[in-house]
Amino acid sequence: xxxxxxxxxxxVASGAKMVDFGGWExxxxxxxxxxxxxxxxxxxxxxxxxxMRVVDVDGxxxxxxxxxxxxxxxxxxxxxxxxxxxMLREDGGVLDDLIAYWTDQPSFRLVVNAATADKDAAxxxxxxxxxxxACGLTPRPDLALIAVQGPQARARLARVAPAAAAVVAxxxxxxxxxxxxxxxxxxxxxxEDGCEIALPPARAVELWRAxxxxxxxxxxxxxxxxxxxxxxxxxxxxxxxxxxxPLESGLGWTVDLRTDRHFVGRAALEAQAARGGVRRQVxxxxxxxxxxxxxxxxxxxxxxxxxxxTSGTFGPTVGASIALAxxxxxxxxxxxxxxxxRGRSVPVDVVRPPFVRHGRVLAAT
Amino acid sequence: xxxxxxxxxxDSHEWVRNESDGTLTVGITDFAQEALGDLVFVELxxxxxxxASGEACAVVESVKAASDVYAPLAGEVxxxxxxxxxxxxxxxxxxxxxxxxxxxxxxxxxxxRLLEAAAYAANIAQEK
Numbered sequence: 001x002x003x004x005x006x007x008x009x010x011x012v013a014s015g016a017k018m019v020d021f022g023g024w025e026x027x028x029x030x031x032x033x034x035x036x037x038x039x040x041x042x043x044x045x046x047x048x049x050x051x052m053r054v055v056d057v058d059g060x061x062x063x064x065x066x067x068x069x070x071x072x073x074x075x076x077x078x079x080x081x082x083x084x085x086x087m088l089r090e091d092g093g094v095l096d097d098l099i100a101y102w103t104d105q106p107s108f109r110l111v112v113n114a115a116t117a118d119k120d121a122a123x124x125x126x127x128x129x130x131x132x133x134a135c136g137l138t139p140r141p142d143l144a145l146i147a148v149q150g151p152q153a154r155a156r157l158a159r160v161a162p163a164a165a166a167v168v169a170x171x172x173x174x175x176x177x178x179x180x181x182x183x184x185x186x187x188x189x190x191x192e193d194g195c196e197i198a199l200p201p202a203r204a205v206e207l208w209r210a211x212x213x214x215x216x217x218x219x220x221x222x223x224x225x226x227x228x229x230x231x232x233x234x235x236x237x238x239x240x241x242x243x244x245x246p247l248e249s250g251l252g253w254t255v256d257l258r259t260d261r262h263f264v265g266r267a268a269l270e271a272q273a274a275r276g277g278v279r280r281q282v283x284x285x286x287x288x289x290x291x292x293x294x295x296x297x298x299x300x301x302x303x304x305x306x307x308x309x310t311s312g313t314f315g316p317t318v319g320a321s322i323a324l325a326x327x328x329x330x331x332x333x334x335x336x337x338x339x340x341x342r343g344r345s346v347p348v349d350v351v352r353p354p355f356v357r358h359g360r361v362l363a364a365t
Numbered sequence: 366x367x368x369x370x371x372x373x374x375x376d377s378h379e380w381v382r383n384e385s386d387g388t389l390t391v392g393i394t395d396f397a398q399e400a401l402g403d404l405v406f407v408e409l410x411x412x413x414x415x416x417a418s419g420e421a422c423a424v425v426e427s428v429k430a431a432s433d434v435y436a437p438l439a440g441e442v443x444x445x446x447x448x449x450x451x452x453x454x455x456x457x458x459x460x461x462x463x464x465x466x467x468x469x470x471x472x473x474x475x476x477x478r479l480l481e482a483a484a485y486a487a488n489i490a491q492e493k
Contacts, residue, residue, distance in 0.1 A: 017402075028402070028429075029402065029403075032402075032403055032457070033402060033403050033428055033429075034403040034405075034428065034454070222402065222403075222428060222429060226428060289406070289450075289451075290408075290450060292406055292408070292424075292426065292431075293405060293406050293426050293428075293431070295431075313428060314405040314406070314428050321405075342424075
């Protein structure tokens, strides 16, 4: 029996095509994933992401604990702000990626991936126990999560939740607030403006219906994937996993080495960087629409050796097939490489992600 | 699910229409386009290609998956829908208008794979 979110009945009533997503019964689309994608870029769309796990962390040592656990440094945050980080193994492999919101004096709220939630919890408890930090971990599987994304997302949210309107209007990017029974973060996984909201299940159903009535398009996992890939955002399990480091996954920018802070995996990353020749992540753009669609695991041939596509799709805003790939050091944006696509060697452009920013296509097609 | 009565069908979700000049027009069914989702790529066979019955001869690819299209019976490709590769989404809009290719059946070609509308409709009712 697949797991269901509090919005399951609502999705089915809307005619969603439901699929098994890592043991959860989730909406793939509600008719056309391409139309849903365009709705987010042009106006506002919403996603049920309740399968993801909220974990609250508090206690006297919370800052020290999270600085030990994460490759990015929570010490650089102002109160009420959040950051994106990887959580690493000692050997530098990526356990998960997540957002950490500093919500209150001794409190952080983390949102981790659905498929890795149990693994993350076990690891975090083990570190707590072995290192003796005075912290409490409170998983919040009782909370639903709705992401409202697009240039009109915050305006629509303010309209259907007027008690939260002033706070929503005042939120800067990557800030969060508790208001009107809602936890609202100005974060997202689409490359557009918008919010991610944690709230009780009954309230989630009510808010979803109110947003739909106001014209916000329900959007499924299909659109979520094309939006995030156009925005150059990684998907854990595809673009990185425990066998690779953030440096090999385009996530070096999320690793903060500016202080002498120890964090799990730091020594391994520094050793990897010192050895040199580290594989890198690049974007690929296939301008020729008659060649097919770039997909994960397709082989990439470059002047510096072989690589592999980690995520590929057709980008509706770009109007072409795009991909993220792991390639040897030395491959640079602005060059051309070849992808093996259904038995043919197809030339593709190497670009620096993202492919789209604020609704605008960056790479020429 | 739309299954027009005047056409014949295959188990692999192609539809087939008899033309007055003896050729057959081939496409994919409404069931197929709905299962695939938004189509973004179509590859058609070359005109003149000889096909065996059941041979994979075209590709339709949606955002999430690629799918082969199979020859409903043996024959030669005599025409392809040249508009289609530029507008793969037209397949989602109307699967029976967006034909893929036209086939001249080989002499004595076995029509055994072809189903009447009612039989195909019964098949897909079970699949759903």
